[in-house]
Structure formats: C-alpha cells, structure tokens
Amino acid sequence: MKIGSISGLVYASSDLDKTAAFYESLGFRAGKRSDTEYTCYVNWFWLTFSTEAAAAAGPGATLYMKVDSIDEAYGFVVANGFAPLDEPHKDKAGRRVFTLPDPDGNLLAFFTK
Template sequence: MSTTQSRVLMKLSSVSGLTCPVADLDRTVAFYESLGFRVGKRDDAQATCYVNWFWITFTATDGGPVPTPSGPAVHIKVEDLQAAHQSLIDAGHTPASEPVKRPGGGTQFSLLDPDGYELVLFFKK
C-alpha cells in the first residue's frame, strides 16, 4: 500500500472527550463549572465535566508535575462571542486574547484553564 492510499480500519462514530492531568482537581472543576460545564462523576482522583455529549475527565496528579500543555486546544462554540468574553472578565477570568477574526471565518478568543490548557471560544454562523 502506498503512502497516498489509506485503508479504513474501523468506522468511527464521534470524538466524545478528552482526559487531562491537573494539579488541583477542586480548582479545575470550579473553573469549568464557572464556564457552564456540568460536573458528572467525581471522586478523589478524577472528575468528568460535560457540555452536551462532550466530556473532559480531569485526573489528579497527587502532587506530581502536570505536563506543560502543548497539545490541541478545545474549541467551544458560543452564541454571542462578545458577551461570552465580557462575562468571563466579569467573573474574574482573564482571557489570553481579545476576540479576533478566524482564518476560516467567524471570530474567536482564547482562555487558559488553571493548568494551561487552551480553550478557544468561537462564533461562526
């Protein structure tokens, strides 16, 4: 098989969620709750937060180091980007950027969570 050919090994249904290590589970859960995520299953070692069907499970590192995030950002669509930006500021959060135009259309801004994971809030018609 050449590098230009691909073979589907399975039929994928959807991407459902992510798992991220965090330094302070309580702080992280409070941060995501303040954004509107719903907290689902939780114990001393992990907590899962949901938006609709998408989930992020946060796992406590028990005092160990949290890897510096350098991976993908989580993109979250909002209905009113300017209102979302202002409501985060009003709630005491500091967005990492001002709203800017997206290369593919629409607008976006970034917000870092307590462990440095990037959330990109965006609006596109």
C-alpha cells in the first residue's frame, strides 16, 4: 500500500461560527459551509470541523490519507490483521473511503477521489 499524501483532518466542533471566525482570522481560506460542517484551507491542506463528529465520537481528529487504490489499501489493512470500522464506501464528498482506528481510538481515513 502506498500513501500518496496526508490531505486533511476532521475535528469535532461545538460552535461552527466561532470555529470559522478563529481559523479565518489566522489566515485560513474559507471553503464549504453547511449546518453541520465547515471546511477551511491552507494551500491544498484542509481542515473540516463537524458538529456531527462531536456528537458521534467526541473530541479528537480523523486523519485523511490519499491512497492510489482504496481496494488495495483495504486489502492490505485486513491482511495485516487490522480491523477497519467499515468497508470502502462513498462519503458525502464523493470520495471512496474506509476508516481504521489506531490503538488509542484515533481514526485514520484512507480515501481515493
């Protein structure tokens, strides 16, 4: 399995307005915004803040890593004895993705576009 890049992080947020104001005041470029998510950028790297993540998982981040083949990455993870939380599927952003918890419960999301 080859990881192509680390592309972004998803953090829980309890107040998207405060989060957006904070990051934009630091110079992050505003991106998509919905009732439950806010995304901002520095160059190509993105941060998404989600009220749904706060409700589902509590505090913490999900690290998104781009791979060449989602099916190859999934097979590699399973073949090496790891237990993904889900199988590759299409997410709201149109990416094919699966998630894997690390030993501390932090999430790694492997994706292809």
